[in-house]
Amino acid sequence: MQAKDSQIRLVKGLAMLFAFVLCTGISTRSANAYTQPDVSCLTDNQGYAGKVNEEGGELGLFKGIKGNEWFDNWTGECERVSSIFAYKSSCDFIEFGWSLGYDPLGNYWKAPQLFEAWRPPLSCPTAHNPSERNLGTQALDWHTLALQDGNQDGTWSMYIDGQTPNIGWATVDFGSGSIATNSERHTTCDPKNPPPNTVCDSAWAHYDSLQQWKPSNSGYTLFFSQGMGPYNTDPWYYWNFISETETYVKHCSVINC
């Protein structure tokens, strides 16, 4: 009788274990029901298939930019980037953000990857120096990103949630510059829905509470950005990209405005 009870308990346990594994599998499946596009999605005859770039920027001389940025989930993108950057010119820039999909190193990522990219000094016509780090499963969350050269010595530091990520820093030949938000995606249809992937999103990204450092500020005092993008109203509002036709960050009071 005792043996029979043990067997029943064991069978019950097994059933529960099986159900748990099955459920885990199903939830994983439903969360990743997208397909990885072929690498050819990156190129067409022009080499820029459906490339969408959307930026919001403030020209001038700033020694830093800081903002809360939404890290999105993988939905089968060819390539997607959301970042902040500072630049003196197209020959001198430094960028910090996250990406999904294909990266310049030939990897394909299904979770947001933190990266920094910059041009080494005096190397105008050449490629960037990308560096990146796996952020694991920190998608679908806000993170505070900052990029600054507080003492304007040409060495720019990057911070995520107040911490220095383990991807180093960049030494360049400018200590202040214009600042911008940047969103990119490739292909005309980065799928928003599971296969057949017929619904496409834009390169939208969310930035909340963007702030800036001015060269005249001593130390690291932050000021809320007043002029980024075409809107000049309440600086505590959100900054959204919601359409491919927008050329600037949209400034409004709610997410997805």
Add this chain to the structure above:
Amino acid sequence: MTRSQGRALALAGAIALVSALLAVLWGYHHGSGQPQQTSMPLHLPSAGRDPGISGFCGGTVTSLSDATQAAPFRVLFPSSSAANQDDLSVVYWCPDSSQVAMSFASGVIVDEGPSTLTDPPSTWADIVKAYPGGGYSVASVRGQPALMGDPTSPVPGGQDGLEWVEGGLQVTIYGDGKTPLKELLSVADSLQPIDSAQDSA
């Protein structure tokens, strides 16, 4: 433990092992944390990370005379074989950063604006240190400590240019990736305030 208990335990273990294996394989196939290397080499510039800065420094194309009038400093203009009045292609004016950039047919770009650095010589030294073997060195240009990028350096990056600060003006001369340093130094040596250059032309 009875024989039937042992059998049940063995069965449980086997099922758990297979389930775990299946779960791991499923996670690996559909997982999100690890990169998947592609066998096809990527065309680097198409893979994003291009900030798309317009007008060189977010500025506008203008004439040399308009840029000279707008700039809050005396614009220096070159008269060398690689950069001169006849070969001037485009002039950019960036009012927010007070930059004037002049692009020449040879591929040389001369970029001028108020210095963005608190201690330029220290920055040049930091750059040499930050890119060991990268073809950077510190030299003297027009009597100022300057950063030099040698295009013949066998290091990726293709640095090719000169940069220094004189009288608060940060001057950067970019080559086209293969312009000899000697030629860039000639461009630097030939720089004169625009009114003087025009007078002497």
